[in-house]
Amino acid sequence: MSIIDVSIKFLRESRAEIKKINWLARPQLVNYTVLVIVFMVATAAFLGSLDWGFAYLLQKFVIKTE
Numbered sequence: 001m002s003i004i005d006v007s008i009k010f011l012r013e014s015r016a017e018i019k020k021i022n023w024l025a026r027p028q029l030v031n032y033t034v035l036v037i038v039f040m041v042a043t044a045a046f047l048g049s050l051d052w053g054f055a056y057l058l059q060k061f062v063i064k065t066e
Contacts, residue, residue: 001009024032
């Protein structure tokens with residue numbers, strides 16, 4: 001088999017597999033995207049507050065800059 005035959009076979013099989021996928025409806029996709037963004041913002045805020053708190057404690061008790 002030549003490289004062209006192998007490439008054509010690969011593309012045909014890929015197209016057949018893509019047709020089997022159950023794609024989400026647009027409203028579901030938007031809802032899931034918003035959910036992920038909200039979760040990531042909440043996680044970033046939580047981790048940011050921990051970072052700020054630990055930095056404050058370090059400066060207050062370990063580094064002691066007064």
